[in-house]
Structure formats: structure tokens, C-alpha cells
Amino acid sequence: MKRVFIILGLISAALALTLSVTPQFQLAFIPAAAALIFALVAFFIAKNQDHSKKNHSSRFPFELYRLSTDFL
Secondary structure, X not given: OHHHHHHHHXXXXXXXXXXXXXXXXXXXXXXXXXXXXXXXXXXXXXXXXXXXXXXXXXXXXXXXXXXXXXXX
């Protein structure tokens, strides 16, 4: 289930990036918001699962910050 939301988030992010460089750039916030929602759902699903590896879920905010600063 987590992988489904990750894949949907990646597809939505790619669509937002594509729309942001086209004349329909005003519509790019819709798939960008969907990508953020899918990423948060995947994060909370991963957080609720009992895993011995907790490092991956704690890296998500840092990766999100790193990706957001790459575009500024």
C-alpha cells in the first residue's frame, strides 16, 4: 500500500514539474498538492508499521527540505 502512494506521488510530482514549464503553469499546483498528500500518506503508513529500521522514516523531512532547496 505504501508503494502505491509513493508511485502516485512520483507521478504527480512529475506532472506538476511538466505543467510548471508549460503555458498551463497555473494548474501545476494541483498535482503538486496531490504529490505532497500522497507523500504524507505514505509517510504515515510507514510510520504506523512496526519496522526495526527507523532511519528511513526520520530521513523524510530532511529529504523534503533538500529537494525543496534545490529548486530555489
